Amino acid sequence: MHRILNNTKGDRWIWLIVILLSVISLLAVYSSVATLAFKQGKGVEILLMKHIFMILGGIVLMYVSHKLDYRYYAGISKVMMIVTIPLLLYTLVFGSHINNASRWIAIPGTGLSFQTSDLAKLALITYLARTLSRKQENIKDVKESFLPIMGSVCLVFILIALANLSTALMLFGVSILLLIIGRISIRQIAITCGAGLILLLGVIFLGPRRHTYISRVNVFLHPELAKADKSFQSDHAKIAIASGGIFGKGPGNSTERNYLPESYSDEIYAIIIEEYGLVGGLTVVGIYLFLLYRCIKIVTKAPKAFGALLACGLSFSLTIQAFANMAVAVGLGPVTGVPLPLVSMGGTSILFTSIAFGIILSVSKDIEEGKKEKSEPKRDNTGPNKIIVGEIRTA
Template identity: 30%
Template structure:
């Protein structure tokens, strides 16, 4: 199937008129969003007990704030779902530039959270640009791969791989100081989009070697550089492994080594490891999941929520399993995988490459972040902070996830399908810039 863009009409009237919707917004995606919001409200109420006990915000304070954020997110999803997906093309560059500028600012002047500069405050609202960067990566990679289709074979050109790799390296360089998990998540998202988009194995192999070389150079830099002048906080101090000489200002490399060292102690069963300062969070999360059993102790009956630090964010899945049991955990996991499967179905039927890449990229971002969170909480991956999309407390995470859901719903409503009406396809092509006329050749 040829990837050559059809001729684009330049009539002024056509250029200013968006094509009508070709279908209703996907009910499955809407249902997944609503289901996650309901679970979030129920479980966050239990998980916020520690926060309530340590402040004067009142019993209902955390849940009211979370309801406001979810309500704003739902409104954002609805508004974006009513737009034509072509409106997100100029939005990509603006959003990516804002994300990068914020990340650069945070690197030098950001507020320190859990041992690293992670956030900035605007009008009293804390913003975590790392969440925005992941969304920017999806949109930018979709743009680059759409602009560089392989006109002779299925897939994209090597130029698309080079540009995508440069974007990933740039954004990874901004993320790496904040945490290794976000960088690995970004790599997983980009690899998945490239594989689905038809990148050749040889190009992927060369790209992997380039990533490895850059990662090696960064590791050498960390080893040779002096500790940064960042005040040591409680989280940093508990990351030091037993018997290690404590540093006044430990670096992120020290944190990573400590976490990997603890994770590699497979010879000792989890239930025999005592909960001390350096591993208190993960041990309490394992206790919460064990207490839940198959059916759970019921909503509001969590035993560990009042003891587990960050139960409302980085460890929300532990409270979900404790209260809803293994069955509840599987249901939550199924919702994210269902979203990924539904987005794959939509992408495979899109006529154009751009909406197909964007919809699958958004679903991959949400599903992979959920899998990373669950893997960390259950002990599969080393400890690291990663919110569970829509379920964890956090304004930036909710807004970014809402944008992703809104874009997916917009594409499900306005992107034409293979075998659809010819007039709808012509209208779609007329609404798109010339570079976006390539036919969908994704390997799904």
């Protein structure tokens, strides 16, 4: 155990947050997966073991990605963007249709499905961080800087939005945040927002899932006029939350898990509140807020622009996704297919979320190593064992 702790670097609080969210995930998934197990004709333990393997696999990927110097992700980002665009196109045309949406690519021989938008989020954020940090000297140049940035943001947005509008909107918002931090001019940011708005309206009114998007917004704005089958998910999420009370019904005592579709994924926060009450719900909110706080500290201390932008983009992406999921569960937003990071049952989403955590930890590790290097005394080479007291080395 001591050896493992010595090999894990970076912010210790983030490691603790990952462990806490993993434990919460195991408890919530084990409680809410019974209906899925019945539909698939499997035992609950089988699905739980699959989820455990995913969590363990995610922790391994997080460990590996945090050991890699975050500067290497600058080069990897170009490769990821080159791979991501064709994968998104392939998913739209040949992807597996689940819940009337083509968001997944089936991985042959594994029984798993790969959601390409998870890779796209990681690819676009790392690419923007790299481009913004390297183009600071001519950041106002339209041809050299703005057009490649705007083109990548809008292209990824439209390819994701056609099948997964909620994820596309969150990624677009994170991208705009990075543009602001990266000193892109207000005029250019306004142009990017205008282009995004035009694409958004096109997806809502002309896209293949336009009826679904319009229906969900109408149900959210006018729940009293919605048909029972349209508001079924949001109604039962509210019932679960209302019946939880202050301390909840207790672990494994949820009743709405038998009615809520995707209770182990999209609506898992409602199950957590039903079983652990307001106390459990606020605890989860507090964990994600504390995660954001620790990540902001990393951003402010990062010595390089690329590390700061990278940690900022990934941390805001994770926390915005978390609060979007929780907002939907409590009725503050229309129904979406956004999982709760590291808590919802999932396959590749857990793995890519873990990689994002690993990259943030890699930036944090670099900060710690920089502090340690500066605090080490510099030896005087003119004599043995002589140390120049008070002198520090600079990077």
